[in-house]
Amino acid sequence: MADIKMTNLNKAYGAVHILKDVNLDISSGEFIVFVGPSGCGKSTLLRSICGLESITSGTLEIDKAVVNEVPPSKRGIAMVFQSYALYPHMSVFENIGFALENQGLPRAEIKQKVEKVAEMLQLTPYLARLPKALSGGQRQRVAIGRAIVRGAKVFLFDEPLSNLDAALRVQTRMEIARLKRSMPNTTMIYVTHDQVEAMTLADRIVVLQAGKVEQVGSPMELYDTPSNVFVAGFIGSPKMNFVTGGVAAKHKCHTLGVRPEHFHLDGKKGEIRGKVEYAEILGADSFLYVSTNTGVMTVREEGKTKFKPGDTVFVTPQAKNTHRFGEDGMRLH
Template identity: 50%
Template sequence: MSRIELRGISKRFGDTPVLNDIDLSIAAGEFCVFVGPSGCGKSTLLRLLAGLEDPCAGEIEIDGKLVNDLPPAQRNVAMVFQSYALYPHMSVFQNMAFGLQHRKLPAGEIERRIADAVRILQLDGLLQRRPKELSGGQRQRVAIARAIVRQPKVFLFDEPLSNLDAALRVQTRLEIARLHRALGSASMVYVTHDQVEAMTLADRIVLLQPLAGKKDAASVAQAGAPLALYHHPANRFVAAFIGSPAMNFVDATVQSLGDGRVLADAHGMLYAAQLSPQGLAVGEPVTLGIRPEHVLLGEGAQRARVSHVEHLGEVSHVYLELPGVSTPLLAKSACDDIAIDDVLAFDMPAQVMHLFRADGVAQARGDAAERSVDAVDG
């Protein structure tokens, strides 16, 4: 089992900074997902781990060994690319065996490793086919199998599902999760721009925040367990990125402060948030945030007109007009009889309300409030 340590990692291409002072520890056997929008350095960070790029500053350690100067072949990592990177003129068996034959492993050992990978990834019957005879999902499984037979200490996945259709993405995602359970001793680092993949696969998410300007490189916005980022986002960027549909945001002003409670005025409508008032001041401009699944329809003192409805079958997305707010408030509802122009009562419970200050940093909760939030979806 291999622990990965990144200390002070920075990377630039020419005059363009990409990553800035990244400090990160990935536990042995952990499934760690790098997630973020395009252009935030996710794949670059993965390539640094693989040895395909060199850092401009900082140290990379795998299994207690400094690897900055080691070529990819000596790092004991295996990378799975979104393009599959299979040899088109070789059969599935030959693709899987090629690297092992290059290392001069005995034929019996090669066959044993391939048989294990075929069993894990259900590739029976495909060994004599060539890549052009396979579906996209089968090609991706072969690419993963080729990595498995190497028996690396670390698996690196670079957006492996991006070329698959929606149904295959779900199927392959489940297979990768099952693979991690089957190979529990191996660490896995996975890059995606899809926060649903990150939430469903990761033991721990590392959310990278993209360039804020030409002189600013990407950095870690927040790292932690998926539900920690969902329930306790460190800033507005994290809150907006994690969760589908995205969190609602409403500009407001602090009206009053109490013990573990903040009251805010949003264009004449008052909302309470169960948060620590520390550091806040009455009259301070803030942004309130609440997830669509936490907005309660049909109860509460507030009322709003329905401006749009999306009926999705199991759930409906209901958009509410709020005074002075250009973007409608989105709520999820199990009801399918809500119509445009209906006027609905709604509530935004204080225990699940978020508050962000002018710099985007989230206002902290007290211990009791955190337990209350964690219990909402429990």
């Protein structure tokens, strides 16, 4: 069990202020995903939690005890990085069991623990192999196995799948979801750039921008009711469309946000006139890029679209599914 609480947590490197008053409450067993643009401080926050970085001000508590000064090895946290740094001359078995061997555990107990973890991660057939004879996904699982075997109560993952190709990512993502289910009391914090990973793995997503928490919520809360323009534009792929000016004024807001699937498209009439610049026909759905007076709008259509580049079209926001924001960028209710 491990609850994690951050209170006004700040991190600066000299005069450079990286994390700004981060307040976060993470419950034992939650799967939390950090997302945000490159350089916003996701890795710095992970490293502060596990103790690889010191905190400049504020407090970090694990299970109600302040751990600001507790060394990394005493925090009960395991970190899995993007590059999995396995020992190249050791077999999978030895890589996973290394920490246990260091602790001086009896051989039989090491064997039992390593075999159990290998089974959990579907690594049993590879226990005798060296890392160089494994695929990227298998290597990443060995790295995860090393963390599990140490019995950590908190797992931190910093973009663990970003080195894998698309198919392996999907497979390893499913394995991480399964791993989470098999360890319901283990708290996991996961950093990713991948929208699908964030939406499918997270109990709650934390959106960061320039070292500040913009919003915390379940994937669907963030998707359906983003609290500001930044979160609205960040969550969802392709991105939400934003309209300002006359059309937004008609909807009584400064900025009107419309997701690509929430436009109605018509060849004859509608609210915003435009021209199809480009059409991506993917089979199950199509994405049209429509240039209008207020910029290029991305529109999703089910199936294969009948429109082609050069066609004049009209796009109309579905009234029930629009997002309205004020001049300050905050959601209007």
